[in-house]
Every structure is written in C-alpha cells, then in structure tokens.
Amino acid sequence: MYYDSVENKHGLKHDPFKALVAPRPIGWVSTVDNDGVLNLAPYSFFNAVSDRPHYVMFVSAKRKDSLRNIEANGEFTCSISTMDTRDGMNISSAPVEALADEFALADLETAPSHFVKPPRVARAPASLECKHWKTIELPDVSGDDGHFIVIGQVIGIYIDDAVIKDGIVDTASFRPLARMGYMDYAVVTPETAFSLGRPQVQEDGSVKIPEGEWDGVYR
Ligand SMILES: Cc1cc2nc3c(=O)[nH]c(=O)nc-3n(C[C@H](O)[C@H](O)[C@H](O)COP(=O)(O)O)c2cc1C
Numbered sequence: 001m002y003y004d005s006v007e008n009k010h011g012l013k014h015d016p017f018k019a020l021v022a023p024r025p026i027g028w029v030s031t032v033d034n035d036g037v038l039n040l041a042p043y044s045f046f047n048a049v050s051d052r053p054h055y056v057m058f059v060s061a062k063r064k065d066s067l068r069n070i071e072a073n074g075e076f077t078c079s080i081s082t083m084d085t086r087d088g089m090n091i092s093s094a095p096v097e098a099l100a101d102e103f104a105l106a107d108l109e110t111a112p113s114h115f116v117k118p119p120r121v122a123r124a125p126a127s128l129e130c131k132h133w134k135t136i137e138l139p140d141v142s143g144d145d146g147h148f149i150v151i152g153q154v155i156g157i158y159i160d161d162a163v164i165k166d167g168i169v170d171t172a173s174f175r176p177l178a179r180m181g182y183m184d185y186a187v188v189t190p191e192t193a194f195s196l197g198r199p200q201v202q203e204d205g206s207v208k209i210p211e212g213e214w215d216g217v218y219r
Contacts (some may be wrong), residue, residue: 017181018182022184023178023180024044026081026178027043028092030110030118030121032073032117034072038102038119043058045061056130057151057152062145063146063148071135080174083187090109103121115155115156126169129157131155135151143199148200
C-alpha cells in the first residue's frame with residue numbers, strides 16, 4: 001500500500017505511523033511547577049540527539065504540563081522506564097490536572113537530582129538531568145493543534161551502580177521499555193540484545209568487521 005500522509009487517508013483501522021517508526025525510547029519526564037508541585041509523564045517522541053555535548057529532545061502534542069513547567073523553570077529530568085516500572089510509567093501518563101503529583105498517583109518514590117530541581121524516579125536505573133535549551137513549534141500544513149519539540153542539554157547523569165559491569169553499562173540487564181504503535185510496547189532483554197562491530201575499510205577498498213573487544217572509538 002501507499003498513501004498521502006498529509007491527508008492521512010491510510011484506510012487502515014488505525015493510523016499506522018507510530019507502528020512504523022518503532023520502537024521508540026521512552027523519556028519519563030519529571031518537572032516542577034512554580035509552587036514546587038511535582039510532575040511526571042512519559043514521552044515516546046523522545047530521543048538522545050547528540051552525544052557531545054549530550055542533548056535530548058521530546059515532543060509535546062499541545063502544551064502539556066511538562067512543557068509549561070519546563071518553560072517556567074528551565075529544568076527537567078528523563079528517567080529510563082523499564083519492564084519493572086511499566087505500570088507506574090503508564091499510570092503517570094493519566095491526563096490529570098496540573099496540580100496532581102503523578103509520582104504520588106503512580107506510587108513512585110522520588111530521589112533527589114544533583115544539578116536540577118525536579119527529582120528522578122528512584123527505581124529507574126538511570127536518569128538524565130537537563131537544562132532547557134529551546135522549544136521549537138512544528139509547522140503543520142493540516143493546521144492541527146501545535147506540536148512542540150523541547151530540547152535540553154543533559155548536564156548530569158545518574159546511573160545505578162548495579163547496572164555497571166566491568167566498566168560497561170549493561171543496558172539489557174535493566175530491560176528498558178520502548179514504545180511501538182497502538183498500545184504496544186517492546187522490551188530489550190539479554191536474549192534480544194546483540195553486538196555488531198563497525199566495518200573498517202581496508203587498503204584494497206574492501207570492508208572488514210573487526211573481531212574481539214571493541215576499542216571504544218565510535219566510527
Ligand atoms: C508510553 C507513552 C508515551 C507517550 N508519549 C507521548 C509523546 O511523545 N508526546 C505527548 O505529547 N504525549 C505522550 N504521551 C501522553 C502523555 O504522557 C500524557 O498526555 C500525559 O498526561 C502528559 O502529562 P503532562 O501534562 O503532565 O506533561 C505518552 C504516553 C505514554 C503512556
């Protein structure tokens with residue numbers, strides 16, 4: 001099949017877009033409002049967009065509380081959601097009023113951040129502490145409600161020591177969740193994670209996949 005995605009006449013049961021660009025990591029975004037009320041919500045239009053310096057972004061469909069708090073206070077954290085915390089992550093997405101604290105709603109403990117005011121999810125294996133850089137509103141030819149890319153620089157990173165093995169973060173060990181389309185999710189597990197060396201170009205122009213331990217250089 002093929003369809004005009006501006007008109008979005010896909011003819012399927014549901015819009016397939018999110019099921020195609022999948023899996024997407026989930027940024028579990030915490031913020032505080034001007035009165036210190038905590039806010040927590042998952043965002044799967046989320047990703048790391050640069051690793052030196054470290055930058056992340058997420059997209060708010062309409063002006064949601066997370067975006068409002070970030071624009072008011074300039075700070076947020078992104079905790080990593082995992083298989084173990086999936087129910088809390090899901091409950092924290094409930095469209096409750098701005099004054100509701102989703103940490104309490106989802107029965108999740110907070111842990112203090114080092115560099116920013118919003119706390120992280122205590123049970124998360126890692127959390128990124130971010131300073132807001134810029135919000136970009138996406139132009140939309142169909143004239144729908146605004147979508148806002150929120151970009152922040154990561155200025156502090158928490159990692160649970162338990163997931164560091166021989167100096168390497170064992171990502172699969174904490175079973176990170178990812179969002180697919182519809183109401184579907186994926187999870188990275190030790191069984192599904194694997195490594196692939198980067199191809200190196202030889203003198204004769206052929207490429208070779210290096211064997212043995214990675215030398216730590218991204219190419
Ligand atoms: C796994 C998951 C991913 C989500 N991703 C997004 C997203 O990328 N953008 C968005 O606007 N809402 C997303 N939502 C919905 C928000 O979490 C929800 O609207 C929430 O109430 C927003 O909270 P806030 O108003 O406190 O920021 C997602 C929900 C779930 C469960």
